[in-house]
Amino acid sequence: MKPPKFDYVSAETLDEALATLRAEGEGARIIAGGQSLLPMLNMRLARPAVLVDIMRIAALAETTKQNGTLRIGAGVRQATLQAHPNLHPLLAAALPWVGHAQTRSRGTLCGSVAHADPSAEIPLVLLALQGDILLRSARRTRRVAAADFFIGMMQTARQEDELIEAICLPQPRPGEGYAFREVGRRHGDFAIVACAAVAHEAGVRLAIGGVADHPAARDLPADSAHWPEALDAFAHALPARDDLHATAEYRRQLVRKLGHQVMQEAAACRA
């Protein structure tokens, strides 16, 4: 299992990376940590003409706080952010579930968002927190809400000439509680079902990964008496599928049970 042939550009500046994307169109792929792309290359599921490495662009390696949001640049590795002081509690709860220590040392948050695996934790957290994705091309810069970004199995709203410059997460708000749980065969495996919940005064926002072909979120009522019915409706609304790891029925049952636990946990830790 070796990657197919490709040219390689280690971009020194963002403009250089964007110019290559514009010139090459769909033939170009951005590589950051490479922890999702290299398996795709090794298995020859991806055959780019050119890889554009963005990890030497210093401006992309920054994490900044501005106007109540945390902005995480495309070059920020998962392990680096894990060590960040005052990390958002939901992200802090989910990051240990992203791959293994040996992949988080290289993998980036934005890379996971770009790859958009349906069971991935970082896209789920971004959707639960109603974060944004900052897309940039040589033509324009635009901001897309997570709810509009993930559109299918490893499919996103990113255009061929765009790269993810950063993701933005709102900072924790007073009165909110957060919880994350997932079920997989082993720790570090892809989640069979992953749940992230944000509890606030008016209700609980629950995001589910691993069931449909992209993560999905719903706003559920604050009164826990209504949760079983609401969770059952949510579980049936998701196009669950059978695969090697679990049946659709098992996945729906996990949405009901794990979803309930996560909502309870989030509501209990409301600050």
Place this chain on the structure above:
Amino acid sequence: MPRLSAAQRHTIRFTLNGQPVQGEAEPRLLLTDFLRHVLGATGTHVGCEHGVCGACTVQIDGSPARACLTLAVQVEGSDIRTVEALAPAPGRLSILQEAFRRHHALQCGFCTAGILMSLDAFLRAQPDADEAALRDLLSGHLCRCTGYAPIIAAALDAAARLRETAHA
């Protein structure tokens, strides 16, 4: 940086186990194959080649990472450590390696180089690591011989001895 052509080999330079090294690589060459075939450093093993088994784990700039999920061109200028760096002298084993031997923490040994590189980096960063933390770290490695129990025992033993050495 100029565009590196897929059809040509390009000079890659980095530090391997404290020594500057260089070799020629196409952009698509994995770090595993660069280490083994270009540099002749065969201590790093190649297992699944898609990042699951952990046999190829090396340290890149001090952190454990999959060499099979890394291109040789990506580590230009980096500091790489492999299992060849662990023994303090020919014929002697490191504290961690010695613990593996004492606890029979390997049988076929195929996964061992990768596990040692993960544990070496981890115990340096977290000398007080408990069993839960070590099990979490080892979830990034597959061993089909031992059942992991002797590996955990060796890691805990090595951690205790490394703490003693540090205090001595």
